[in-house]
Every structure is written in C-alpha cells, then in structure tokens.
Amino acid sequence: MSPTGLGITFLTLPLVVRAAAGGQWCYDSQDPQCGPSHWKELKATCGGDKQSPVNIDRRRLQRDGGLGDILFEGYDQAPPGKWRLTNNGHTVMLTLAGESASEHITISGGGLPGRYHAIQLHFHWGSPAQNGSEHTLDGHQLPMEMHIVHMNAKYQTLAEAKGHPSGLAVLGFFIQVSETTNTNYNTIVAGLRNVSHAGDSVDLASTFRLSTLLPRSGRLSGYYRYQGSLTTPDCSEAVLWTVFEEPVWIGQQQLKAFVSTVHFPLEGSVLLKMINNFRPLQPLRSRKIFASRGATASGGSLHRDHHQLLLSLLLLALLSLFLPAP
Numbered sequence: 143m144s145p146t147g148l149g150i151t152f153l154t155l156p157l158v159v160r161a162a163a164g165g166q167w168c169y170d171s172q173d174p175q176c177g178p179s180h181w182k183e184l185k186a187t188c189g190g191d192k193q194s195p196v197n198i199d200r201r202r203l204q205r206d207g208g209l210g211d212i213l214f215e216g217y218d219q220a221p222p223g224k225w226r227l228t229n230n231g232h233t234v235m236l237t238l239a240g241e242s243a244s245e246h247i248t249i250s251g252g253g254l255p256g257r258y259h260a261i262q263l264h265f266h267w268g269s270p271a272q273n274g275s276e277h278t279l280d281g282h283q284l285p286m287e288m289h290i291v292h293m294n295a296k297y298q299t300l301a302e303a304k305g306h307p308s309g310l311a312v313l314g315f316f317i318q319v320s321e322t323t324n325t326n327y328n329t330i331v332a333g334l335r336n337v338s339h340a341g342d343s344v345d346l347a348s349t350f351r352l353s354t355l356l357p358r359s360g361r362l363s364g365y366y367r368y369q370g371s372l373t374t375p376d377c378s379e380a381v382l383w384t385v386f387e388e389p390v391w392i393g394q395q396q397l398k399a400f401v402s403t404v405h406f407p408l409e410g411s412v413l414l415k416m417i418n419n420f421r422p423l424q425p426l427r428s429r430k431i432f433a434s435r436g437a438t439a440s441g442g443s444l445h446r447d448h449h450q451l452l453l454s455l456l457l458l459a460l461l462s463l464f465l466p467a468p
C-alpha cells in the first residue's frame with residue numbers, strides 16, 4: 143500500500159464512524175438507534191410543543207365557520223415538463239417544483255393566510271402487519287397517508303419558509319385500501335420499481351393532473367386544521383396542517399407495492415425493505431384542532447352540546463322545585 147493510500151484510509155475512517163454515531167435520522171424499522179425517540183438529540187425542535195403528527199379526536203374538535211373550501215389551482219392540468227420520483231432513504235417523493243413548473247400548482251382560501259405553491263408529495267406507510275398513517279382518527283391508524291407539501295408564496299426558499307409558523311401548508315390524505323386498483327396511482331406505483339434503492343430517482347414518463355390523486359372534489363370541503371410541524375427532522379414548527387376527512391382509496395396490490403418494492407439505505411451489507419416510515423403520535427398540548435365548515439358534524443361534539451342542554455334543563459327543573467310558586 144502506498145503512503146497516500148494509508149493516508150486516505152486514516153482520513154476517511156473517522157468520518158465514517160462519525161456518520162454512524164450521529165447526524166443521521168431514521169425510523170425504528172431501519173435502526174432503533176436513530177429512530178424517532180432520538181430525533182430531538184439531532185434537532186432540538188423535534189422535542190418542541192407543536193409537533194406532528196397528532197391524533198384527531200373528533201369529540202374534541204372546534205368548528206370554525208371560517209374554514210371554507212380550499213381553492214385548488216393548477217391541480218386540474220398536467221403541467222408541462224417532468225416530475226421526478228425519488229427514494230430519499232425515508233420515503234418515496236414526487237418533486238412537483240421544477241425550476242419553474244410548480245408556480246402554477248397552488249392552494250389558497252380555506253383559512254390559509256395567502257397562496258401556497260406545491261413543492262413535492264410523498265407517502266408514509268406501514269407493513270403487512272401494521273397500518274402506516276401518521277395522523278390518526280379517533281385513535282385509529284389508517285393504512286397510508288399522502289402529504290402534499292406547499293410553501294407560502296411570500297417566501298423565496300424552503301429555509302426561509304421554515305422560519306415562520308405559516309411558512310408551509312401540508313395537505314394530508316388518509317389512504318384506505320380495497321380490492322379495486324386505483325388506476326390514477328398507476329404511474330407512481332409503476333415508478334416504485336425504478337426507485338427501489340435509496341438515492342434512486344426516475345423521471346416519470348408523463349405528468350398528470352394532481353387532482354386525480356385526491357378524493358372526489360365534492361368531498362374536499364371536510365377537513366381538519368391545526369398548527370404543527372414537519373414530521374421528519376428538522377421537525378420545523380412551520381406547518382399549517384390540513385387533514386382531509388375523506389380518504390383516497392387504492393388497491394391492496396398497490397399498497398403491497400410500496401411495502402415490498404422500496405428499500406432503506408444500505409447499512410453495511412444489510413438491505414431492509416422500507417416499511418413503517420411513519421412518526422409516532424406527538425402530544426397536542428394546548429393546541430386545538432379545528433373542523434372546517436364542511437366537515438361532518440361529529441357525533442361527539444353534538445352529544446356534548448346535547449348533554450349541556452340536558453344538564454341546564456335539569457338544573458332549571460330542580461331550581462324551580464325550590465322557587466316559591468307565584
């Protein structure tokens with residue numbers, strides 16, 4: 143071995159050790175030593191008090207009549223240009239913001255403070271034995287969840303947007319599974335085979351209308367809104383969350399494609415399937431979750447109103463027993 147070779151070995155060794163000891167985050171399914179309970183050691187924000195995901199307890203929602211329909215623009219046209227599908231080691235992500243293309247895909251209204259550009263969408267899923275949504279509904283985890291990440295148009299960069307509580311708006315969609323294939327997901331599902339390994343990416347054969355990945359447009363007025371964070375490090379508390387009531391349905395085989403095709407980064411010679419890439423629930427603390435105008439009246443909160451009414455009536459009746467007759 144030449145002296146130079148020795149030098150390089152000595153130089154690179156400490157770097158490799160340091161990378162393994164810290165700086166990387168992961169899910170427990172990849173390695174419990176860098177899993178979600180360790181994220182706050184890498185980024186203090188991950189231990190903050192406005193973290194996501196949370197459980198959506200429909201008995202404790204607060205109705206906000208100001209949460210009307212979200213205006214989706216550019217969702218109904220296949221944009222020119224290309225969309226790149228990437229295995230980033232933690233999820234499969236579809237980049238929507240080319241250098242210019244995404245200017246045309248925006249959301250506004252629905253109580254959002256301004257206009258937001260779509261940047262990327264990605265998925266969280268489970269395993270054959272476990273559901274994998276991040277948010278839960280009345281304590282129930284659903285099979286998958288899709289996140290469409292948007293950036294407030296008044297900021298120039300993601301880093302800048304992350305510095306503001308309403309810098310980002312993420313749309314969360316629960317994904318349910320049935321026997322029927324959802325052909326609108328074919329392009330993404332077919333692309334999974336091209337991004338089997340961490341770091342892989344592929345340009346999809348064509349773009350398509352983003353709206354085809356969503357529930358029927360008539361069902362988009364029902365949603366839940368709260369102030370939270372990114373669900374991966376750096377866990378920036380910069381996200382106005384919108385989680386839709388109506389799920390998207392995909393086929394059992396399509397779910398299986400996510401669970402069985404994609405892999406986490408290689409660790410040594412170990413190749414692990416990418417599964418259970420969801421963050422555990424975070425405490426709501428003093429935050430409130432708001433129900434949009436069009437969200438289904440929750441049995442829970444209606445019951446509570448009824449209870450209060452009944453109690454008041456009962457109290458009145460009791461009082462009247464003690465009041466002197468006129």
Ligand SMILES: *[C@@H]1O[C@H](CO)[C@@H](O)[C@H](O)[C@H]1NC(C)=O
Binds near residue numbers: 273282318319
């Ligand atoms: C997983 O999702 C399915 C389909 O929605 C549901 O029937 C089941 O109860 C869920 N399982 C858990 C453990 O939440």
Ligand SMILES: *[C@@H]1O[C@H](CO)[C@@H](O)[C@H](O)[C@H]1NC(C)=O
Binds near residue numbers: 335336344345
């Ligand atoms: C994607 O994978 C399929 C099947 O393995 C292959 O036929 C196709 O050429 C790949 N596409 C690209 C763009 O690499």
Ligand SMILES: [Zn+2]
Binds near residue numbers: 264265266289373
């Ligand atoms: Zn996500």
